[in-house]
Amino acid sequence: MTSTRTWKGILEWLRRLLWVVLLSGATVHAQTSPPPPNDDFDSATGVSAFPFTAQLDTRGATAASDDPLNCFGSLGATVWYKITPTENVAIAATAEGSSYPVVLGVFTGSRGNLTPAEPVSCVFPVPGARLVFDAVAGQTYFLLVGTPNGGGGGDLSLSLEVPPPPPNDDIANATVVGGLPFQDTLDTASATTGQNPPDPDCFGNDHTVWYVFTPDTDGPFTVRTGTGPVSVYTGTPGQLTQIACAAQTEVTFEAQAGVTYFIMSASLEDFAGGRTFFSLFRHLELKLSLERQGSVSGATGVATVTGSVSCTAPVLVNDSPGVCVCGTLRQSRRFSITEASDCVCGDCIGEMPFTLTFSDPETPFVGGRAGFSVEASGCTHFECDSEQLTRELRLRGNSP
Secondary structure (H helix, E strand, C coil): CCCHHHHHHHHHHHHHHHHHHHHHHHHHHHHCCCCCCCCCHHHCEEECCCCEEEEEECCCCCCCCCCCCECCECEEEEEEEEECCCCCEEEEEECCCCCCCCEEEEEEEECCEEEECCCCCEECCCCCCEEEEEECCCCCEEEEEEEECCCCCCEEEEEEECCCCCCCCCHHHCEECCCCCEEEEEECCCCCCCCCCCCCCCCCEEEEEEEEECCCCCEEEEEEECCCCEEEEEEECCEEEEEEEECCCEEEEEECCCCCEEEEEEEECCCCCCEEEEEEEECCCEEEEECCEEEEECCCCCEEEEEEEEECCCECCCCCCCEEEEEEEEEECCCCEEEEEEEEEECEECEEEEEEEECCCCCCCCCEEEEEEEEEEEECCCCEEEEEEEEEEEEEEECC
């Protein structure tokens, strides 16, 4: 009969054998993920036609000591692609569908002496991230694909394409702005500066697109885009006069009914284009107007102040609180102070009259002078505005 000590020895031997098998399996598994063929800069995969797609296992990818620093510092699991276009094109790169966070960067130069190809030459590892760069014919570009903070690789899904130019690339094909508010989304990656770029432009422009707008009423209008600059012109193509320009993504201009305006949206000079939006809407400005006198009831001591708010764009209660007018009336007498506040909200379509009512349960208002401060505020779907006034009013007393 086998002793208990013998069985314990056999079990311990089996336990150790199992660990050896498991460790051997782990080693074999690790060896099944060799470095991909383009793991090193000198072995970059060449891209000669678009669109280009690649599915690659980068779990065995490494990072070389002379890999360039990206926007995220040192990267891990880097692989390389090499592009030498035969014509000037805009190239868009994405890693959508990859199983791990991917950072993309584009460089020119040689090993150990690489420089970013664009002012913005990398993209964050977030869903939908897209790197766009303007490639010059005959120039070689190196696309670096890695993961931030020295992390490991995974299943890479890489796509490169040359987006088509937008339909309103040239002023002759400007998109007509119809009803307001107007909104459009487009890809300006392959937009050019057109056949006859205007002079002056606006802080230097690249990748321009055009819109044409003829308002049916006077008033201030605002253009807002996802890029910048924005310019507004009158005249005809080839004979344009600039009336407004903003280096950023928004410009407001005064327009006259029946006059045609050409609006140019662009990227900054030497910056790539990309997915963006364009919106045009009536600019909101609120203007308070007050009656010179208020009134007070001799019987109740309740005071009222009336006025109106004009608005250059409709502000509706259904879309927001509407336009709200809040005021404070303060009256000082020799031995007392009477103070009260009130607010009203409503639709403002052109103008909103208002009446504010003030009562102090402890000290009634009386006829005479009173200090009055008021603020009107409102928002459309696109912007907000407010105006404040402080004024001395005379309260006219009414007999009980």
